[in-house]
Amino acid sequence: MPKNADLPPRAGAGFKPAHFEDILSANLENAWFEIHAENYMGAGGPFHRILERLREDFALSVHGVGLSIGAAGPLDKDHLERLKYLCHRYQPEAFSEHLAWSSHSSGFLNDLLPLPYTEETLDTVCSHILQVQDVLGRPMLLENPSSYLSFAESTIPETEFLSEITKRTGCGLLLDVNNVYVSATNLNFDPDDYLSAFPFDEVAEIHLAGHATEEIEGEDILLIDAHDRPVSDPVWALYETVIRRTGPLPTLIEWDTDIPDWSVLRQDMDRANTVLEKAHSYRETANVA
C-alpha cells in the first residue's frame, strides 16, 4: 500500500457547507470528508472557519480539481504554492488530483479533459507528479478519468498507463469506480476486464458517484459523470468486486450537483460501509480457511 493511505477504510463524503450542521450533530464514527482544494483557496472567511471546525472531528482528504497535471505546458507554480499552503494548514490525510488537463495558455477550462496515452503524455504527467510531490513533500494519489472519446494516437492501455505512472513517481491511485463504468459504457469496453488489469496494490482511495444518461439516437447513449444522483446499481456491483480484491479502502461518495439532504447522501455512505464490513468477513473467512 502506498504511504498516502491514512484515511479510515470507511465511507466518507464530499463535504458541502450546506451539510455542516447535520454532520456535526450526526454522531458519525470513523467518517471522513473530502474537499475540493480550489474552494478553500480564498484568503479567509466563513469557508475556512467551517473547515477548521470540521477538521477537529474528522479525517480529511484534499482533492484538487484545477492543477492540470496533464497539461503540455508547465504547472502553475502559484497554484502549487496555494496547494502547499492548504496542505500545510489543514494537514490532510490524503491529497489527490486527476489524470486530466484543464488549463491552457488561454485560460482555465473548468473541466477534466482527456489525454492521449502516449510516451510523450506519460513523460509529461510523470514529471508534473514528481514536481507536485516535491513541493508538497508527500506522495499524491492520481484518479482515473471518465471518458467520452478516445485518441487515435493512444498506444498504451489506461490501466498500464496508470501502473507505469505509479512505478515512475511512487504516487498512489484513487480508483473512481463510477468513472470506470462511465468510460466502459461510452468507449464500449468491459469494465471487469479493465478492473482485472488495474494495479490494485497502488489503490489507496475509492470514489463512487452517480452518473446521468444522455440519449443520443435510438438506443445509443452516453453516460455523463454528473455527480448529481445516487450511485447506480451496476457501479455498486463493480465496487463489491473491487473491495473483494483489495479489502476495505476509504470510499468517498461524491455528490456535487443538485446536492441532496444530508440524510440522502448518508444512505449511500451506509451502503458503502455495508460492503466494507462484508470485506472484513471475506478476509476472516479466508484466514480461517
Added chain:
Amino acid sequence: MSLETLQNDFTLALLDPERDIPSGLVGSEQITAKRRFAVYRNNVVSSLVEALKTAFPVVAKIVGEEFFEAMAGIYVRNYPPSSPIMMLYGESFPDFLSGFGPVAELAYLPDVARFEQIRREVYHAADAEALPPDFLARVPEEKLANLVFTFHPASAVATFEYPALSLWEWNMAGDNGPAPDFPRQGEDVLFYREAAGTGARRLSPGGSLFLTELAQGNSFGAAAETATAVSEFDLSDTIAALLEARLVVAIT
C-alpha cells in the same frame, strides 16, 4: 501531433462551437467523435455559466434564467477564467454588461453586478481581529484628530451610480409584489465581514469619501476635513457605520 498542439486545437474548439473538432479523436459507428466532443463543449460552458449564476444571483433574477444563461455563455467563451480558483471568477462581468447591447436599457445592471462581485471578494478576503466595539471611546479626545486607522482586509467602500444596495436587497427578499420606488440617486455602500459572510451598509453623503481617506492612511482629522467638503456629510452616522461594521483592526 504533439500534446501541446492537441491541447491548443482542443481548447479553441471547446470555446468555439463553429470550429472543427481536433483531428485524431475516435468515436464509434453509432456515436461520432463530434457528438462525443460536444459533451466536453457542453461541460466547459455550462459549468462556467453555472459558476456565474452562483456568483451573480440577482443579475440572473433581474434578466431571467434563460436570458442569463445565453448572455453568460457569450461571456465565458470570450473571457474564460484565468485561474482555477472559481470563487472570484467573473471579475470583468460587470464591465462586460456595460458594453453588452441587449441589456443597455437596464442601465443599473452593471452596478448590481459590481455589488455582487465586491460582496464575494469581501466574503473570501483575509481574516483579522477587529478592535473591541468601544475602542474609540477609550481614545482621549485630544488624540482623536491625529489617529490613523487600519481597516479590516475583508472590507470595501464603493460608490454606485444607481441604488445598487436597494436593488439587491429587494431582489434578495424574494417575490414581494410590485417594485418599490427605488432611490433616484446612487448609493455609497460599506461592505464588511460578519459571521455569516458579507454585510452591506448604506453610507450617508460623504461617508464613502471619509472612509476611503481613512483607508488610504490619512488621519481622522484630515479625512473629516476632506469629507466636510461634501455638503450633507454626516460624521456621526459614518462613525456609527465604522463601529457597527467592526471595521478597524488597529489604530496608531
